[in-house]
Amino acid sequence: MTTAVLDRSAPRQRVRQLTAAGVRGSVRGRLLPWAATMIATGGLLYAGTGAPATMLLAPVPVLVHETTRRLGAQAATIARLQEERTALATAVQARADELDLATRMLAARAQTMTSVIDAVTEQSIIGTDKDGVIRVWNPGAEKMLGLPRVDVVRKRSIVEFHVPEELESVAEDVGTAPGLAALVHAAQERGSDVRDWTYLAADGGRRTVAVAVTPRTDDRGVHAGWNFVGTDMTEARANEKMKDQFVSLISHELRTPLSSILGYLELVLDDEDETLSAEQRKYLTTVERNAHRLQRLVGDLLFTAQVEAGRFTLQPEDVDLAGVVRAAEETIRVTADAAGVEVGVEVPAGGLVVAGDAVRLGQACDNLVSNAVKFTPSGGRVTLALREVWQTPDGAVTAAERPGAVPVAQLSVQDTGMGIPAGEQGKLFTRFFRASTAQRNAVPGVGLGLTITKAITTAHGGTLDVVSAEGQGTTFTLTLPR
Amino acid sequence: MDDAGRALVDPSTPDTVRVLVADDEDDIRDLVCLAVAKAGCTVVRSLGDGAEALAAARAELPDLVVLDVSMPGATGLQVCEALRSDPATAGLRILLLSAGASSEDIARGLAAGADAYLPKPFGVAALVRQVRALTTGQPA
Numbered sequence: 001m002t003t004a005v006l007d008r009s010a011p012r013q014r015v016r017q018l019t020a021a022g023v024r025g026s027v028r029g030r031l032l033p034w035a036a037t038m039i040a041t042g043g044l045l046y047a048g049t050g051a052p053a054t055m056l057l058a059p060v061p062v063l064v065h066e067t068t069r070r071l072g073a074q075a076a077t078i079a080r081l082q083e084e085r086t087a088l089a090t091a092v093q094a095r096a097d098e099l100d101l102a103t104r105m106l107a108a109r110a111q112t113m114t115s116v117i118d119a120v121t122e123q124s125i126i127g128t129d130k131d132g133v134i135r136v137w138n139p140g141a142e143k144m145l146g147l148p149r150v151d152v153v154r155k156r157s158i159v160e161f162h163v164p165e166e167l168e169s170v171a172e173d174v175g176t177a178p179g180l181a182a183l184v185h186a187a188q189e190r191g192s193d194v195r196d197w198t199y200l201a202a203d204g205g206r207r208t209v210a211v212a213v214t215p216r217t218d219d220r221g222v223h224a225g226w227n228f229v230g231t232d233m234t235e236a237r238a239n240e241k242m243k244d245q246f247v248s249l250i251s252h253e254l255r256t257p258l259s260s261i262l263g264y265l266e267l268v269l270d271d272e273d274e275t276l277s278a279e280q281r282k283y284l285t286t287v288e289r290n291a292h293r294l295q296r297l298v299g300d301l302l303f304t305a306q307v308e309a310g311r312f313t314l315q316p317e318d319v320d321l322a323g324v325v326r327a328a329e330e331t332i333r334v335t336a337d338a339a340g341v342e343v344g345v346e347v348p349a350g351g352l353v354v355a356g357d358a359v360r361l362g363q364a365c366d367n368l369v370s371n372a373v374k375f376t377p378s379g380g381r382v383t384l385a386l387r388e389v390w391q392t393p394d395g396a397v398t399a400a401e402r403p404g405a406v407p408v409a410q411l412s413v414q415d416t417g418m419g420i421p422a423g424e425q426g427k428l429f430t431r432f433f434r435a436s437t438a439q440r441n442a443v444p445g446v447g448l449g450l451t452i453t454k455a456i457t458t459a460h461g462g463t464l465d466v467v468s469a470e471g472q473g474t475t476f477t478l479t480l481p482r
Numbered sequence: 483m484d485d486a487g488r489a490l491v492d493p494s495t496p497d498t499v500r501v502l503v504a505d506d507e508d509d510i511r512d513l514v515c516l517a518v519a520k521a522g523c524t525v526v527r528s529l530g531d532g533a534e535a536l537a538a539a540r541a542e543l544p545d546l547v548v549l550d551v552s553m554p555g556a557t558g559l560q561v562c563e564a565l566r567s568d569p570a571t572a573g574l575r576i577l578l579l580s581a582g583a584s585s586e587d588i589a590r591g592l593a594a595g596a597d598a599y600l601p602k603p604f605g606v607a608a609l610v611r612q613v614r615a616l617t618t619g620q621p622a
Contacts, residue, residue: 252582255583255601256507256603259510259513259602259603259604260509260510260513262603262605263510263513263604263606264509264513266607267516267606295603302584311584311586313586315585
């Protein structure tokens with residue numbers, strides 16, 4: 001059904017064919033009932049001047065101000081969106097600036113790292129990937145191994161700079177494949193490893209290098225390779241060896257004349273047919289005492305040379321530490337009495353047996369007790385206390401057994417002496433080190449006793465700790481597994 | 483005493499414990515001879531050279547050979563091994579003396595075949611005890 005619409009608004013009347021759907025389609029709204037009827041019956045719908053098709057529609061309460069409101073809302077939305085766009089653009093710019101700054105900072109940091117690594121000319125810094133292919137090669141490595149970076153990076157493996165036999169030997173010891181696995185095994189197990197390795201230089205020369213091996217991770221924390229920081233110890237090790245050989249030789253050579261001195265003194269002093277005057281006997285006894293002192297020094301020198309050379313062995317057996325402590329007290333008693341130092345002993349009545357070398361443990365105990373007496377002024381006190389205790393993994397000591405604790409024997413040697421300055425306590429176990437308090441007070445010694453005691457303790461799987469306050473006293477605590 | 487060695491007593495004297503002493507240090511050698519005498523034994527030869535000591539031991543077949551480790555001609559260890567490898571001298575008692583006092587030194591000495599090893603400096607009384615122990619079979 002069509003309806004003719006006479007539109008008088010047009011310059012010339014024209015009739016349009018409309019349908020109700022067409023009217024509804026051209027204007028939005030509900031058709032007035034009569035208009036709908038007219039359309040349905042095909043009658044003339046309307047002919048008016050300038051009357052739009054919307055006049056056929058029911059009146060809708062949409063007014064100008066509503067349209068304005070809508071427009072306003074849209075304008076507000078547009079304004080908000082514009083604001084948001086502006087804010088977003090500002091944020092993007094800020095992020096871009098931040099990124100730029102970060103990029104520049106990273107570049108600066110990389111430049112700093114590179115310049116620091118490049119400034120290291122006396123130590124080799126070699127970085128590899130997981131397979132040992134070299135990625136970082138600093139001037140120190142160039143100097144040590146005689147190859148420029150360009151010839152090495154991404155072209156050579158770290159393994160090529162190691163002695164194959166050395167890697168094979170380590171691989172055999174630790175049960176890994178030879179090559180990189182042997183080189184990084186310890187660092188893989190413990191997180192880092194420092195030991196001497198032999199590097200092969202480009203000219204075929206061999207260098208003894210103390211190499212610190214550490215794993216390297218990428219920015220996501222994933223294992224990415226290995227770092228090898230090396231210090232050339234070739235000369236230092238040769239000097240150490242020469243020094244130890246010298247000490248060993250001198251000590252060895254001193255023993256022969258000492259044999260003569262002590263042997264003939266013994267003959268004179270013990271000769272029942274020859275009567276010595278009291279004065280002669282006193283002089284010869286002084287000679288003998290000093291010869292024995294020299295003998296101890298020679299023994300200590302030889303022993304430390306053996307420790308340094310790694311040739312120190314123990315003769316293990318069951319040792320009653322209580323007996324060792326009592327013997328040490330007896331040995332020092334005369335000296336302590338003469339020095340006016342009181343020595344107290346507290347040991348378990350039933351003894352305390354550990355597995356160890358009786359001679360060496362006696363030597364360690366003697367050293368601690370002798371030191372305590374030497375460093376304690378007249379009127380002071382030295383206390384030797386031996387306890388049968390338990391030690392937890394964190395080092396705490398308890399009288400009773402606890403889960404996870406291991407049984408230990410603990411000997412503390414406490415004195416009320418001059419003490420050791422805090423800054424020097426870390427060096428106490430270094431060979432030939434003497435505390436400033438010892439030197440100021442002219443306490444005799446050469447600085448070997450504690451080195452030896454520490455070496456003996458360590459060889460027994462024990463620990464040696466010190467607590468000291470200058471002017472108040474010192475306590476050495478020797479802990480041994482039992 | 484000279485390095486060529488000389489018999490201090492008649493080697494044919496019966497019922498005496500006969501000891502050969504070898505050390506290149508004159509003072510030590512004399513001291514060892516005194517200790518041997520204190521132990522009630524007789525020094526049959528006293529020498530300062532290892533090779534001469536080996537020849538003298540083969541010739542004299544003493545009850546005890548006291549050897550310094552460090553000697554010209556042959557070391558005490560070499561003399562010791564040579565004596566042990568020869569059936570004629572394999573049964574001789576041998577005491578080694580040395581300035582080497584480490585456990586490795588002692589182990590080397592005993593591995594070479596010594597019956598006892600005494601590190602220097604040693605006391606005369608200790609040496610006398612060792613000589614007596616080795617010649618009588620009693621503990622030192």
